[in-house]
Amino acid sequence: MILTVDVGNTRIKAAVFEGDTHLESFVFDKIELEKKIKKILEKFETIDYLVVSLVGDVEKQSFVAFENQVKVHFVSHQDTFPFINNYGTPKTLGIDRMVLAAGATLLYPNQNRLVIDAGTCITYDFIDEKNVYQGGAIAPGFRLRYESLHQFTAKLPLLTLQSPETYIGKSTSESIHSGVVNGLVYEIDGFIDEYKAACKNIIIILTGGDAVFLAKRLKNTIFANSNFLLESLNQTFQYKIKND
Structure with missing residues (x-):
């Protein structure tokens, strides 16, 4: 156990x-x-x-x-992972991102995989169908976007996550919610569109604390699993035991 x-x-x-x-x-x-x-x-x-x-x-x-x-x-960079790490600076690749990549590799064989982890930061990790980790992107998540608007301006209030009713904000608060939420949704959909255009046979995995909130708003078809990192930790460790 x-x-x-x-x-x-x-x-x-x-x-x-x-x-x-x-x-x-x-x-x-x-x-x-x-x-x-x-x-x-x-x-x-x-x-x-x-x-x-x-x-x-x-x-x-x-x-x-x-x-x-x-x-x-x-879990460390010295562990055995089921993919080839083609990151330009492999030792700087976060352990959480490596675990997600390992889980995607093990659970979805012979496919291109894009893992999107929506937490404090939004991370995008791409593992191709030959099990090569190619890289991805890092962006601020919801909380960081709300906090930066408040901290780096003189008058904008600090808000918490709330779904905007429309993309047209009729007040300062509504405008912030529209900019933060819709902006992030458009960003994620845009990344997915780019990967889908470049790769056939690709699965999109959305995880992290904000996965459920985002899944209902994205236009692209995704596989949403908020526990994917924990499941990937289990899979990665079992892989290590069998292959060390």
Whole structure:
């Protein structure tokens, strides 16, 4: 049994797997980390491995504390991955992006894959049908766009995510929501259109905290799975065990 943990920029997500079966998911704040992990290990006493994707600012020691109960593995660039990394600066490629690429490679063989992770940042990762990771893009997500409008202007208010009724804002708040939400939707659809024009036999995978919100607004057909990174962590670790 495997407990996968994704430490992101904003929150921590975790999931328990028995083989390929997803048993339960958890979402919590960073300050709750040790308490929550302890409760999960108490609930699922047969967990053998704690597999961590560490992007956010959480110390490894918080996980090492559980080494007397389970085997702890931090996914790193030294792990075995099921794709060839053709990134120009491979050591700077985020572990979360590598895990997503690995999951897409393993779960959707013999296809071109574009993984879009909609969280604090929006990341785009392309793995071709020959299992070569080619690169992608990084852009600010919803929260960063709202915050930048507030922080770098004198009078614009700080708003939180809200769906605009129309693309024509009739007030400052409506205009901000239209610009942020519609702008990001147009951006994602535009990226997808570019990839679809360049590649046949391509699957689009949308994941991340804002995946559900975005999935209903995109014109392109996508596969939306907010737990894709956790599932990919499980798949990547199983691949490592079999191929090391």
